[in-house]
Amino acid sequence: MRILFGYANGVCRDFVQNHLLDDLSKIQVMTASTLGQCIELTGDAKDIDVVALDLNMPDMKGVQGLSRMRGALPNEVPVALMGHTLDPQQMRDALRLGAAGFLPYSMTSDALLSALRLMASGEIFIPVSVAEHVQIAKPSTAKDTFLSKREREVLDGLLSGHSNKQIAERIGLSEVTIKYHLKSLRSKLGARNRTHAALRAIELGIG
Incomplete structure (x- = not known):
C-alpha cells in the first residue's frame, strides 16, 4: 500500500x-x-x-x-x-x-x-465520536421516496461509517442481504462504490 x-x-x-x-x-x-x-x-x-x-x-x-x-x-x-x-x-x-x-x-x-x-x-x-453526530438533518421530501425502507437503513449505516457487517448487526440482517441492498442503492444513486453512494446521497439531500 x-x-x-x-x-x-x-x-x-x-x-x-x-x-x-x-x-x-x-x-x-x-x-x-x-x-x-x-x-x-x-x-x-x-x-x-x-x-x-x-x-x-x-x-x-x-x-x-x-x-x-x-x-x-x-x-x-x-x-x-x-x-x-x-x-x-x-x-x-x-x-x-x-x-x-x-x-x-x-x-x-x-x-x-x-x-x-x-x-x-x-x-x-x-x-465513532464523530459518526454519531454526523447524520445530516433534512426535511422530508420526494427525493428519497425511491429508496425502500431497508435501503434507507443501509444508507444511514453507510453515512455513519459502518462496515457491511456492522450494518447487518445493527438492523438484524445477513451480510449477503446487506450487499444486495447496497447494490440496489448504488444503482439507484448512480454510484460506483460505497464511498460514491454516500457522497451522492449527500449531494441529493437524502443523507
Whole structure:
C-alpha cells in the first residue's frame, strides 16, 4: 500500500512515524509539508492508494483544501483528513467535498492501519465520536421516496461509517442481504462504490 501524507507540524510527523515505523516493509510512505507539494507529487497518482492531509497545513484552508486535492487525483483515490479533532459540521462539509474519512491523532497504530486499508478499499472511515453526530438533518421530501425502507437503513449505516457487517448487526440482517441492498442503492444513486453512494446521497439531500 502506498500512502501520501501531507503534514505541516511535528505532531503530525510524529503521529505518522510512530504509528507506521514498524510497518514500512508492508507500506510505502510519501510525505509533503504543504498541500501544493502534495498536488505536485500526484504525478505518480496511479500508484497512490490513499492520501491523508493534515488540516493544519497552511495552504489547506480547513476542509476547503480537499477540493484542490480531489481535483488532482483520479476519483478512485481516497483522500482523508488528519487532525486533533473535527466537529460534525466540518465532517459533513468534508464528505460533501469528497473526503474518505478522518484520522484523529489519538488513533492507535492498529486502528490507523485498519482505517487506511478500509479507505483504500473504497470505504469511508469516520470515528465513532464523530459518526454519531454526523447524520445530516433534512426535511422530508420526494427525493428519497425511491429508496425502500431497508435501503434507507443501509444508507444511514453507510453515512455513519459502518462496515457491511456492522450494518447487518445493527438492523438484524445477513451480510449477503446487506450487499444486495447496497447494490440496489448504488444503482439507484448512480454510484460506483460505497464511498460514491454516500457522497451522492449527500449531494441529493437524502443523507
